[in-house]
Amino acid sequence: SSPSGEMGTIIDYFPGDGFGEFDIYLYGLNPGTLYYYRAFAINQDGQIGYGAQRTFTTSELYLLTFIVLEQGTETPIDNAMVTLESYDFNKTNDEGDYEFHVEEGDYNYSVIAEGYKEDANGIYIDSDNEIKTVYLEPSAYTVVFTLTDQNDKPLSGIYISIEGADPYYCTTNGLGKAIFSPPGMGEYTFEIDADGYEPYSGNFQVEDNNTIYLPIILQELPKHTVTFHVLDPWGDPIENAEITLQEGYKKNGEKAYYNTLYTDMNGYAIFHEVPENQGYSYGIYHINYIFQSVYDLEINDDMLIEVYPLY
Known part of the structure; x- marks a missing residue:
């Protein structure tokens, strides 16, 4: 079959005389697919040199099958839910x-x-028709x-x-179950x-x-728009000020809300879809100014926050 449309260009900078090897990582490719590629180089004078068109084929997906058995009796369990995850x-x-299929x-x-x-653990998949046997220990009591x-x-x-005689926790899977x-x-x-x-709570x-x-x-939670207007001591807008707005931490250590924006030429940075809550903080950084951080911001409506540097 003929190639599809161009999928884009990956750029790398290779110093020196232009000879040697370099690696390019391509993400999001489809499995079992033929791809065409062509390398080219641009030197410091703007001259372009093209290599020959070449091809490669990505690997097919591998079949991974779990076998879920009861520990001790090895009785098959037919109603288990399996979650599999990696970085992407x-x-x-x-x-x-x-x-x-992974x-x-x-x-x-x-x-x-x-x-x-x-039961939770890790597994490395490097071939087709992999089988992973998991043994689940019976539990006298279950809460779903x-x-x-x-x-x-x-x-x-x-x-x-969860709190009982000791603290415990669990996390919902892709079906919302824990x-x-x-x-x-x-x-x-x-x-x-x-x-x-x-x-x-309950x-x-x-x-x-x-x-x-x-x-x-x-x-x-209701969501609001938070607008920052960053001005210098004379009331003129400060461009490219870095503003980080964040909420406190959840019980598992993750930030509940976290975002960083930069002010435009008029000194504005607008945060959209910010969940209503207490305990927000923000910090502002600019190479020419020093700003005071705020650690007790409550967001319960659309807000305009006007900020001046300390010096």
Whole structure:
């Protein structure tokens, strides 16, 4: 087949006489696909030299199959949920679907099922038809969290902090599910502090070995526009001032909101879709001025913040 349209140019700077080797990394390529490429070079005088057109074919995706068994009895478990992720891949299959088609590389996986403790580990995939057998330890008690938004969309990657006799936590998968295996009977409390959503807290009582189901709908926080206007001591706009606006940290250590912008020629930088909350801070940097940082900003409406340097 003939080549598709040009996909763009990757640029690298190679100092010296132009002879030697260099590496270029291409991301986002399709598996099992023939690509055409052509190298060219531009010297300091603007002269262009072209190499011959060449081709390469990317590898096909590999089939990875999980086998999920009960520890001790080796009884197959047919309702587990498997999550597989790497730096650019994150997928949770439906219950009982244990097959993934992936590229070569390192992955982390987690396997959860009602009535069992979670198993999580890493795996390296370098060939087709890989099989990974996972053994789940039975759990005497099970709590199933299901987190969705107001539109019934599953919320993944949400950290749930649990307090009983000791602190515990679990994290929702791509289906919005998280399974907690309490170590014993008693009362437990939990908190959910998710980026962009109102905090949620609750409790549950473990009294027997029946599974506890906790469907939770998180309410999205209102979002606002925060405009900074940065001026010099004489009231003239300061261009290219770096402004970092951030919220506090979630319980798992991640920043709840974090963004950096630069002022335009009129001294403005506009942050859109900022979740309503307390505890924001901002810092401003410019090579010619010193600014005071603010650590107790509350955002509950659209705001215009006018800022002058200390000196």
